[in-house]
Amino acid sequence: MIEPDTVRFGWANKHVVNTLTREAVLEKLEKSLQATRGISPTEKATWHARVTQELIDIKKLPQDDVLKIKRPVKVQPIARVWYQDAQKQVQHPCPSPLLVLCRDQSRIPLIGELGNYLADSVQPKFRPKAKALRLLIPRLHLYLDESA
Secondary structure, rough: OOOOEEEEEEEEEEEEEEEEEEHHHHHHHHHHHOOOOOOOHHHHHHHHHHHHHHHHHHHHOOOOOOEEEEEOOOEEEEEEEEEEEOOOOEEEEEOOOOOOOOOOOOOOOEEOOOOOOOHHHHOOOOOOOOOOOEEEHHHHHHEEEEEO
């Protein structure tokens, strides 16, 4: 087993992106149209009209369009563990304290601290150029990938 050389902490502030087919989105909307539990009778008509319009909008799209759900994830602490021998960094989400167990006491890794999360001061070191996405259905965080 490879021993870590450093364990540093930071904050993960990102999005989860799932690519979907047009059929998968239509199926999801059909289920949404059928499931009206928890909706008051006065809101059912509005809900039905809204989901029906969303179905129509998706059916208008070409079959090969790429659809993505891009939703934000809550900010959470992460541990960045560096393995010098393998020249590899591994990131682990840390919603609870992280335990580092070392077999060899002479190889205890350098351990960093988790600072306070200050949203205004977060500057990503590298941010890849985002693809052009057009928002289709805000409540589902559904986008059309226009670069595909």
